[in-house]
Amino acid sequence: MSFPNPATSVKLVLLGEAAVGKSSLVLRFVSNDFQENKEPTIGAAFLTQKCTIGSKVIKYEIWDTAGQERFASLAPMYYRNAQAAIVVYDVTKPASFIRARHWVKELHEQASKDITIALVGNKYDLVEQDSPEDEENNMRKVSVEEGQNLADEEGILFFESSAKSGYNVNDIFIGIGSKIPESKVASSAPGGQGSSNTEGRIDLTSNAANNNRSGGGECAC
Amino acid sequence: MSFNSPLGFSISKSTPTTSTTNTNGTSTTPSSHESTTTPKSPFFQNILAKTSPSIETSPKVLPTTFVDSTTTPVLIRGGGDDGNLSTTTTINNISHSHNNNTNNNTVNTNNINNKVSSNSINSSINNIPNKSDLIGLFDKFDIGVKPADSSEPDKQVHEDGEENKEEKKEDEIDQEQEQEQEQDSTTNEKVTVEVNKTSLMTIQPYNPELTSTEIVQEASSSSVEESVHEQDLNEKEQQDDNKDLTDITGDVEGLESSEIEEYELKNDETSKRRPTISSIHSESKISRIAQPQVNPEEQYQQSHKPFYFQNFLNQLKKKSADPIVRYIRSFLVSFLRQGHTFTAEQRIKIIQDFKNFMNEKFTLYEPFSSMDEIDLENSREGLEKLIMNRLYIHCFPPEVIKENPNYIPPSFEDNLKDDKEFSKQVEKFSWINGIHLDININQLSESIKDNERDFLQYSITEMNKINGYRAPRDKIICILNACKIIFSYLKVSKQETNADEFIPLLILVLIKAKTNNLISNINYIENFRGQEWLIHGETSYYLSSIQGAIGFIQNLNVKDLTVEQDEYNAHLEAWEAEEKQKQAQQALISPQPVHIPQSSNNNNTTLPPSQGLSPSSVLITSAEMFTKSISNFLSPSPQQDEDHQHQHQHQHQPEESETHDIELEKSTFNNLQEIFPTLDIPILKDIVYMNKGDIDICIDTCLKLVNDI
Numbered sequence: 020m021s022f023p024n025p026a027t028s029v030k031l032v033l034l035g036e037a038a039v040g041k042s043s044l045v046l047r048f049v050s051n052d053f054q055e056n057k058e059p060t061i062g063a064a065f066l067t068q069k070c071t072i073g074s075k076v077i078k079y080e081i082w083d084t085a086g087q088e089r090f091a092s093l094a095p096m097y098y099r100n101a102q103a104a105i106v107v108y109d110v111t112k113p114a115s116f117i118r119a120r121h122w123v124k125e126l127h128e129q130a131s132k133d134i135t136i137a138l139v140g141n142k143y144d145l146v147e148q149d150s151p152e153d154e155e156n157n158m159r160k161v162s163v164e165e166g167q168n169l170a171d172e173e174g175i176l177f178f179e180s181s182a183k184s185g186y187n188v189n190d191i192f193i194g195i196g197s198k199i200p201e202s203k204v205a206s207s208a209p210g211g212q213g214s215s216n217t218e219g220r221i222d223l224t225s226n227a228a229n230n231n232r233s234g235g236g237e238c239a240c
Numbered sequence: 241m242s243f244n245s246p247l248g249f250s251i252s253k254s255t256p257t258t259s260t261t262n263t264n265g266t267s268t269t270p271s272s273h274e275s276t277t278t279p280k281s282p283f284f285q286n287i288l289a290k291t292s293p294s295i296e297t298s299p300k301v302l303p304t305t306f307v308d309s310t311t312t313p314v315l316i317r318g319g320g321d322d323g324n325l326s327t328t329t330t331i332n333n334i335s336h337s338h339n340n341n342t343n344n345n346t347v348n349t350n351n352i353n354n355k356v357s358s359n360s361i362n363s364s365i366n367n368i369p370n371k372s373d374l375i376g377l378f379d380k381f382d383i384g385v386k387p388a389d390s391s392e393p394d395k396q397v398h399e400d401g402e403e404n405k406e407e408k409k410e411d412e413i414d415q416e417q418e419q420e421q422e423q424d425s426t427t428n429e430k431v432t433v434e435v436n437k438t439s440l441m442t443i444q445p446y447n448p449e450l451t452s453t454e455i456v457q458e459a460s461s462s463s464v465e466e467s468v469h470e471q472d473l474n475e476k477e478q479q480d481d482n483k484d485l486t487d488i489t490g491d492v493e494g495l496e497s498s499e500i501e502e503y504e505l506k507n508d509e510t511s512k513r514r515p516t517i518s519s520i521h522s523e524s525k526i527s528r529i530a531q532p533q534v535n536p537e538e539q540y541q542q543s544h545k546p547f548y549f550q551n552f553l554n555q556l557k558k559k560s561a562d563p564i565v566r567y568i569r570s571f572l573v574s575f576l577r578q579g580h581t582f583t584a585e586q587r588i589k590i591i592q593d594f595k596n597f598m599n600e601k602f603t604l605y606e607p608f609s610s611m612d613e614i615d616l617e618n619s620r621e622g623l624e625k626l627i628m629n630r631l632y633i634h635c636f637p638p639e640v641i642k643e644n645p646n647y648i649p650p651s652f653e654d655n656l657k658d659d660k661e662f663s664k665q666v667e668k669f670s671w672i673n674g675i676h677l678d679i680n681i682n683q684l685s686e687s688i689k690d691n692e693r694d695f696l697q698y699s700i701t702e703m704n705k706i707n708g709y710r711a712p713r714d715k716i717i718c719i720l721n722a723c724k725i726i727f728s729y730l731k732v733s734k735q736e737t738n739a740d741e742f743i744p745l746l747i748l749v750l751i752k753a754k755t756n757n758l759i760s761n762i763n764y765i766e767n768f769r770g771q772e773w774l775i776h777g778e779t780s781y782y783l784s785s786i787q788g789a790i791g792f793i794q795n796l797n798v799k800d801l802t803v804e805q806d807e808y809n810a811h812l813e814a815w816e817a818e819e820k821q822k823q824a825q826q827a828l829i830s831p832q833p834v835h836i837p838q839s840s841n842n843n844n845t846t847l848p849p850s851q852g853l854s855p856s857s858v859l860i861t862s863a864e865m866f867t868k869s870i871s872n873f874l875s876p877s878p879q880q881d882e883d884h885q886h887q888h889q890h891q892h893q894p895e896e897s898e899t900h901d902i903e904l905e906k907s908t909f910n911n912l913q914e915i916f917p918t919l920d921i922p923i924l925k926d927i928v929y930m931n932k933g934d935i936d937i938c939i940d941t942c943l944k945l946v947n948d949i
Binding site: 028030033037038041042060061062063064065080082083084085086087089090092093096097099100 | 678720723724726727730736737738739740742743744775776777778781782784785787788789791792795799800801
């Protein structure tokens, strides 16, 4: 058996208030390829997806968390040993942004030191039609600047995305994959896990139609 | 993989290749050499060095356990031609033959068929004399394989004919496969219909093991009886073989259960093993549930790969694997002898070290040394299952305390304490339902709604199977199955299958399941499951989820629930009242809470954690409850009495015969009251109760008290 592209596993945890579209985001990400590249999982709470970035192949193991406030205490169970995290908020819901801020802080305090975090304002599709003049009726309640500022403060990646349209979705994962320290990735590779189904690259054409991809063309996931 | 042996064994010394030519003395292990090597890990080395082949380990296996090994091979091989029972039947074979012989239970045969032919090799171990040491069996086998070995003439005969037999059997099996595939296609639907009578068809493929298992269970009982009968006709030595074999596989769970139950247990495992993990044969239906079609080859890329224990056992039987077998045997023997003296941490470390040690040894001996990574992983799985099945009694806290009540390592004791508290917490919140966790039942389609309970029940059933298995992997599969059912439920009810929806249901399942020793189980998995499978992948996710859910339940309070404070208070008050009532009744009728398996027989110092009440709380409240229940005590209502009789029967408790004689106690109490007017009435009652109304002892006790006063 040959292993053309030994993938390295990256544990990525999804945090964010309930109903901000955490799992939709991931479902969009993982469903953007031919089905035979899919590894079946018990449910969408845990998903895997391979992503080729330059010469390295990353196999994301994506851990969804329950966003309800009452389950916040479960989060440490999930982000321990995570190498990456996506903190999601809804650009139309200020409360979700406040929550996201808390998550980022908590991650910096309690998760592994070199965790790569991306802050993602989701549901961009809802605010695309907003007009700059009509502040009152705009759907957007969290400005790009607010998000960017928080990300800059915390030294993390920032994206606005739409799970619905696919806008920027792949870029999040490419961004994280590029930022994750190489050594970290290498050391985290489990022996012989998930390494035999990497024949050939994933075809991008299947998802190109509805993808407003902005420059992340090298991701073959 | 590191090749630095942490044990400091010199490979050349520890692998006496010549020793395999031993004839009867196969039990003498190579480990005598090992004591001379550098002792970097004294513990471990000690274990490996001290091998006493004569140690009898198999008696731990009750006779019931060989049922599975014997019955089916008889069936599948057509009665064992030339007295040739294939003792190493696999789980696969079991259900395979089941399908053949009970036409109405086709279960997961597609998967099973795939493996059957490879298992046909097994039939070559025959008529092996009873051997106390399980792995000694392998040695025997290896020797028997050598034509030059004259000490086992019987085996030579079998050996001679083995090839032909194998071919023949493969033919047979091919035919069987075909038949079964036909059967399978026809009966699959039947299964679906039977189990999910009301439009739950889409669920079924997701957890075929569930539905099919139940059907198997029904259907199996008849054939089991049949095969048990057949087995009775078999020769004693064959039974002994089977005992050994069961011992090897170590699947001795459910010792206390009947033969048929044991059998069913196996069936569960069978049906669960592959389909659950890879859902291979349910693909077509998976697609109906908006799950992307999956290439079967990709199925094996999951974190939970298919695992063929029998393959590993067969590989061990190869002569070249003899040193491997010797290592395992000497390790097991030593651990079983000395294990009870180790702390929990030492046990974990020693087992971990041994696994690492063996991983290195796998690279030295055929067939393992030439394996690809997938087969090697299977071997590591096999090793883990083999040793953990055997060492369960030293590693699983509830078993440890059963085995050795006098010493239980502190961290195991903590586990048991946690279990107890968790059970209590679960009792306390047993009133919780979906509404309190915002589980949106209204979103369910009407047809599902009626079956919501059933779904939960399925999941609960799977979860509660965890105590029926010994190997860490098997326990994890129980958890995964329970989770899988929850997701099926979500899918069918057209909800998203993400963590937001999943976690509340998981918590609900845990509360309703009231799984015994759940925390011990989870810790056992964490401690003894190979790290390579724990750190990554889906297993890890669901293990974390269940740990999170457990933590949530442990710290549950009104803020965590969607519930009015008043309602919450009312529930808790009701619970407290119920607890007191229970305690009162239990204290009156039995000295221990009903849920507590009586410890008087085995001198348990720590109570098994399955019950919801601690003895201390009983004592604390005893004064109060005696006052309250004075009327109960003096004139117990017949209904209560009945209740407790019933509970006693249900619990099969050893103290069943100790039911208090109320009349006797009453008269004793009256007498004592006359004799000791100075003593408080509640104290007198306590005394009477604790001494079960024995007037002499009571008087003695009272005298002491009076003197003290």
